[in-house]
Amino acid sequence: MKVHQFDVVVVGAGGAGLMAGLYASRSAKTAVISKLYPTRSHTGAAQGGIGAALGNMEEDRVEWHTYDTVKGSDYLGDQDAIAFMCEQAPEIVYELEHMGLPFNRTPEGRIAQRPFGGHTNNETGKPVRRACYAADRTGHMILQTLYQQCVKNNVTFFDEFQVIDLILSNGAAAGVVALELATGELHVFHAKAVVFATGGYGRVWEITTNAYANTGDGIAIALRRGIPAEDMEFFQFHPTGIYRMGILITEGVRGEGGVLINDKGERFMDRYAPHVKDLASRDVVSRAMYLEMREGRGIGGKRYLYLDVRPETVNKYAAIDGRTNPDGTPYTVTAEQILAKLPDIIDFCRTYLGVDPVTQPMPVQPTAHYAMGGIPTNIYGEVVIDEKNTVMPGMYAAGECACVSVHGANRLGTNSLLDIVVFGKQAGIRAAEFANGADFQPLPDDALDYTRSQLDGLRHGSGKENAFTIATELKTVMFDHVGVFRTEEGMSQALEKIRELKERFKDVRVSDTGKVFNTELLNAWEVSNLLDIAEVTTACALNRKESRGAHAHEDYPKRDDENWLKHTLVWQRDGKLEIGYKPVTITRFQPKERVY
């Protein structure tokens, strides 16, 4: 065992972790620990853009961004946090540009912006160009730029170290335990402040846009250590994943004028969202697609629809919608422009589907995408552990693993990249400040015990069960019953199944007994995280007897503000789940019906 001491330890090196690391390291001795090389983090997969009311292409205002986000959240987002994020947005986008991020440019040389679902001009109700983008690889550029800045500033990295446990001492964060992949050795990182930035958990579902690494480790570890998780029933299904593979086709495709088409050749979104149509927010579009397929209007009766971005289609519907360019002329596109703005999407379709989007429509289906819920924090990234928002000293979280909550029941596109940089920065600054005014908590003598017992369990099970099989069964049941639409019966079945899988998981034994790069062991441990996360997700979903944002409960199809305008909190106590609630912060915008 090796012991390291740092003022601040950041776990995760995606957008949130790198931003936290960059800021914390300015004033405190900081380590960034990541199970992947930083540039492999899933932030690099983000395509469409980062939201900020820069107004580079047309009038836009921070207040509109704020209101759109509140509305998008189906009023479950905390309005003080949302206002803070949207106010910070222009400044932080400029900061990224100053770090060298290569945004696309307007003819005037400013950062280019495109429309995205749910982002509107609040006066006209029309889509507004708010998503700052770098082709269709905005996340890649953010991740690369932040990593480059970390290299420039000599940030200390522990690459391919997987954190297994959080060390708490006297009710405060005291460090983490990590396994070094290359050697199999356990390391204790003794720290005054810990920042979790471990990303999402989309691997709980069968069809997903998420990477293999997105197994919710941070949230699962926190739950095991008595920290609650917030709003776990709200998980976003993105409308347009490549059929059967789940690979994301960015909403930017619809931003550029692409439309969804059913088996009858109809552009059906005008029936579900008459104002913004294909650019309604994601929960609305995914549900519309399910309803179309349920009515038998999937392509060839199957479980997919077409996303059509062929220039002739785009131009036809742009004319019908009366869409115009910033200078007032009618909006039209050419094949070359599509190619220039969506090069990676075109590449994905050619590679995985053998389809050329400029001449053929793309087969798409809703795909698991984004966790609105996570480790509860306030706007400073401080982890709060109860209904009264009591801060746990020294413990921070940011990015997709955290729940501030700025996304409430449904996130708007472009708001996660914004979230990770805004709150990654806050968490980094605050963690360093805290560390500079605090002493190390003593390390408990048994700091390694819990890690050892978890890993030993996986090494010494009976071997009757296979972790891979269990994960596959879990993903199927979650996709079928805890997906876009949910019913009491389906979710109860799912919960039963998850508990059965958890039992069976005890009989897993990994065959690799080695120390060096034992990914079988770590993958199996990740399956235990998926199981825990699926259980809390389903239990919280079953408890919420209303429909709101991404949680569409068919037995309770209406939003119920009287009883359910509140955040869910869930604790894992002695293997049992306890569910509680806390109020939503409402400042300027009183809940009203959501129409797009």
Next chain:
Amino acid sequence: MQVTLKIFRFNPEKDRKFHYETYTLEAEPTERVLDLLERVKGYHDGTFTFRRSCAHGVCGSDAMRINGRNRLACKTLVQDVGERITIEPLLGLRVIKDLVVDMEPFFENYRKVLPYFINESPLPEDGRERLQSPEERARFDDTTKCILCAACTTSCPSFWASDDYLGPAALVAAHRFIFDSRDEAAAQRLQIVAETSGLARCHTVFNCTMACPREIQITKAIGELKMATITGKLD
């Protein structure tokens, strides 16, 4: 269809020498080679080890030799390579276990070229973005696409010959900043890449360009760097 995978195996804790294992499995022609590797690990042999994450060609984890050519397993479909598939680790980097190679020398070379934006001039007074025309932005677009997968560098005979050669990926990183109109350290970087372990070692073999899963015109980028070191001009 039935696919036979012949896979390079090496376990440092047991083997003195590598060997190959063969696995036969049912697969669809449109599946990714990575999907097959996952099934081998999940159902046939849990000890089989490789890196992967995004599964759609954007993270750079799973570059490997597939039928002798450097490719990403997640961006290669079974139908692209046929029913007999040989899987081996990248060449020129030490094998740690099975397909996992030691990436440190690769990243070390990357870090040598000052792979970060440098501009010490005052920011615009209004605090907004530095201006850059769409044409200036397009000038270095191609080299911003790099995902640091190492497919290029490990396909290069000059790199096999000696790993102190910076290698194509590091040169791509240098290009990305040197041709960015906002950056101010082009001269410094050009000096670094002009040193003996840099540009001169590139013999325009084109292996890198063929290997790049992001279709970056690497040889062209290196050519532009060579030109810039000779003329001292960036155009």
